Amino acid sequence: MRFVIDAMGGDYAPEMPVRGAVNAVKEFGYEIVLVGKEEEINSILKGYSFPKEKITIVNATEVIGMDEPAALSVRKKKDNSITRGLQLLKKEEADAFISAGNTGAVVCAATLNLRLLPGVDRPGIAVIIPTLAKPCMVIDVGANIDPKPLHILQYGIMGDAYSRHVLGKTSPTIALLNIGEESTKGNDFVKEAHLMMAESKLNFIGNIEPKEVYEGHADVVVCDGFVGNVFLKVSEGFAYAGAELLKRELKASNIITKIGAFLALPAFKAIKKKVDAREYGGAPLLGVDGRVLISHGSSDEKAIKNAVRTAAEYINQQVNVHIVEALKIY
Known part of the structure; x- marks a missing residue:
């Protein structure tokens, strides 16, 4: 398999995307295409040892910043790393595209370049979150902030698949x-959805x-992109605040409590791993005709x-094939 990674996407680009690509090559053995400013990418790669034939670079001279307007930037910056990477996916020169860059720009560029799957009117970003019982998928968390009830139904079908x-x-x-809970x-809008x-079935x-x-209580939770994004960010903020408050209390506690905390350290680490979003790494953009x-x-x-x-x-797992089939059934 061959994966395209947007080397210029994210708060810590290009350092983290490039290092992540190197680690992926070492651990999984897949081929990686890094898209971005070639000189910057090469300067980082020089510091690492890896199978050279597994990583290639496609130069992209422009970068869409995290705070730039999505649609306008995609149209004006023709040689940006997001669009260039998605074009490789469209031409079937890669199997999937990954970006930590401007979310709106990724959604916009993916919709324009890849188009949508048959039966899908709007794409949705699906994230996996931990719960007390089992992992739960929430869709949409930011792709479509003003959907129609039909789009919510389609999110349910895609989430089911x-x-x-x-x-x-x-x-x-x-x-x-x-x-x-009441209907x-x-x-x-919510009542109609x-x-x-x-x-539905x-x-x-x-x-x-x-x-x-x-x-x-649920395996899949559906909502519009605005509500979903707020839900996600409040959850992230609460998780951070809870962990920080726990650290402060432990630092201010007596020696007995500190010993107890030390003995409970394996449990704390296990919990941290369960709630760590890095364990999944990326949220699929469901509904586009490609793996993003x-x-x-x-x-x-x-x-x-x-x-x-x-x-x-x-x-x-051929998720897109199953989504198209499910849309016909439901």
């Missing part, structure tokens, strides 16, 4: 993120409140490496 074929769920439960809760999903279990998501993964802007080398592993699972 991904959960079955990548996460191994036999009959995934699908829930709609809302302010209450009468929410605005007209609820009705469409209830009438999905294993729809109704509305779910944010707190219940982390209790593990969007990594967090703060991704480090571990996240990029694991995004390659996640992309390989996406390819092996």
Whole structure:
């Protein structure tokens, strides 16, 4: 398999994408194409030992910044690393594309260059989050902030297909993120989406409140991109704040508590690994006619490496084929 990595995407580019690519080559043996400013990429690669034939560079002279307007930047900067990488995917010179860059730009460029799968009206970003019971997929977390109820139904169908074929769920439960469990809760948009999903062949279990998501009540949670992005960022902020408060309390505690904390260190490390977004590395952009993964802007080398592993699972399980088939059924 051959993967394209946007070397200029992310808060720590090109250092982290390049290091992540090197680690992926060493651990998985896949071929990697790094797209970006060739001179900068080469200067980083010189410091590492790896099979030289496994990594190639495609020069891209322009970079879309994290704070730049997505659609405008994609149109004006023709030789940007995101578009160049996606063009390689379109020409079937690679099997998947990974970027930790400007999310809006990736969604825009992927939609323009790859187009959408038959039966899909809007793509959705799907993230896997840990819960008390099992991993849960949330879709959409930022690709489509003003969807129609039909798009929400399509997210449920795509999430169902991904959960079955990548996460191994036999009959995934699908829930709609809302302010209450009752079908009468929410605005007209949410109520209509609820009705469409209830009438579908999905294993729809109704509305779910944010707190219940982390209790593990559903395998797939669907929502519009604005709500999903807020949900995701609040969750990230709470996780960081909780960990920081725990550190402060332990530092200020007595010697007995500190000894107890030391003995519980393996448990703390296990919890950290379960909630670490770097373990998945990238969120699939479901609905586009190609395999595209969007990594967090703060991704480090571990996240990029694991995004390659996640992309390989996406390819092996032929998720897009199953999504197209599911859209015909549901």
